[in-house]
Amino acid sequence: MPPALRARVLAMVTRLIGVLLVPIALCRAPGRARFVACQWALGLRFPAEDLRGLATEALAAFTHARAEAFWRDGQLIGLTSGYRDATEQARMFAAEVRRTGSVAAARRRVLPPRESGHVRGIAVDVRPREGARWLERHGGRYGLYRVYDNEWWHFEYRVVEPVRLPHPAAAAGPPRAVPPCAAPPTGGAGGPRAMSRSRRTAS
Ligand SMILES: [Zn+2]
Numbered sequence: 001m002p003p004a005l006r007a008r009v010l011a012m013v014t015r016l017i018g019v020l021l022v023p024i025a026l027c028r029a030p031g032r033a034r035f036v037a038c039q040w041a042l043g044l045r046f047p048a049e050d051l052r053g054l055a056t057e058a059l060a061a062f063t064h065a066r067a068e069a070f071w072r073d074g075q076l077i078g079l080t081s082g083y084r085d086a087t088e089q090a091r092m093f094a095a096e097v098r099r100t101g102s103v104a105a106a107r108r109r110v111l112p113p114r115e116s117g118h119v120r121g122i123a124v125d126v127r128p129r130e131g132a133r134w135l136e137r138h139g140g141r142y143g144l145y146r147v148y149d150n151e152w153w154h155f156e157y158r159v160v161e162p163v164r165l166p167h168p169a170a171a172a173g174p175p176r177a178v179p180p181c182a183a184p185p186t187g188g189a190g191g192p193r194a195m196s197r198s199r200r201t202a203s
Helices: 003-028 033-045 056-073 086-100 129-142
Strands: 078-081 123-127 144-146 154-157
Touching: 003 033, 003 056, 033 056, 056 123, 056 129, 056 144, 056 154, 123 129, 129 144, 129 154
Parallel strands: none
Antiparallel strands: 078 123, 123 154, 144 154
16 A cells, blocks of 8 residues: 555544544543543554653643644644653764764754753654644644754744744754864765654654
8 A cells, every 4th residue: 555545544544543432531531531532542543652751841732732633633643752861862962973973963963962852851753744734833822833944843842932943953052062082063064865764853
C-alpha cells in the first residue's frame, strides 16, 4: 500500500477507535471522556511516543491541542520526541558536532543541554507533517509555537509568542566556551540536506 494511502487508512481507523473508546472513557473520566479517548487512540496509533517528563503546562497544552485537532478537524498529532535528560541531549549534541565537524554547524540542528527546550520539558517534536501544519496554525491558542524555520516538527510551549528564528543557532544562548577539541566554525558548510529520522528530533 502506498505510504500516503496507508497513513490515511491508519488515520481513519484511529478516529474510529477514538469514537469507540468514548463510552469506556466516560466511565473512567466523566466530563473528560472525549479528551481521554482521543489520547488513548493516539497512544495506539503512535505507540513509541513518551509524554513523560514534559513540564505540566507543556503537557496540558500539547494534549489539549491535539484533542481539538482530533475531534474538530480529524487531524492526528503524535509525539516523536518530548523531554530529554541532559545526558541524552549532550550525547546528541556531541554526535552532531562529530557529524558536521564544528560546534557552529551542529548548533543549527541540536542545542547543548543548557539551551535545549527538550531538556526543560517545554519542547515537543511532532508528526506527521499535516499534524505539524495544524499545530502551526492553531497551536498558539494553547501556547505552542513553531520556533525554527528549519524544523517543521519542533514546537515549544511559551507564555508569549516568540519571534521565529531561522534555526536553533540563531538564538542568543548563554555565553559558552567552545570545547578546545572542536574544529573551528565552518560558516554553515553544514551536513547533508536530507535528515535522518533521529536527526529530526534534534534541538
Ligand atoms: Zn525538537
